[in-house]
Amino acid sequence: MLKEYSIHPMLHLIGYAMAVFLVCQNGQKIRDQTYDIQDAVYKARWYDNITSTTKDSQLIMLRCQKPLCMDAIPFGIFNFSLLLVIIKTSYSYLTLINKTS
Numbered sequence: 876m877l878k879e880y881s882i883h884p885m886l887h888l889i890g891y892a893m894a895v896f897l898v899c900q901n902g903q904k905i906r907d908q909t910y911d912i913q914d915a916v917y918k919a920r921w922y923d924n925i926t927s928t929t930k931d932s933q934l935i936m937l938r939c940q941k942p943l944c945m946d947a948i949p950f951g952i953f954n955f956s957l958l959l960v961i962i963k964t965s966y967s968y969l970t971l972i973n974k975t976s
Contacts, residue, residue: 905944910939
């Protein structure tokens with residue numbers, strides 16, 4: 876049986892999905908960049924520099940061990956795993972609504 880749906884709710888759904896995707900994508904990029912900074916500093920021959928630069932490089936590497944991330948306070952961290960959880964939960968609610976209707 877084919878049901879007719881309005882286009883307006885579909886556009887809202889696509890808009891919200893894109894907004895969540897973009898936020899999670901940027902959160903994942905920030906997290907990945909933190910690891911890239913640590914690798915770049917490690918490969919930069921920091922041990923051949925003067926003492927103050929060596930200490931600064933070591934501090935940068937220590938700081939990058941805990942990645943910078945965007946927190947979604949009640950949900951966790953904005954990244955692709957959170958996006959996957961949101962998609963799975965949304966699909967579960969959608970199937971529940973379809974079964975009860």
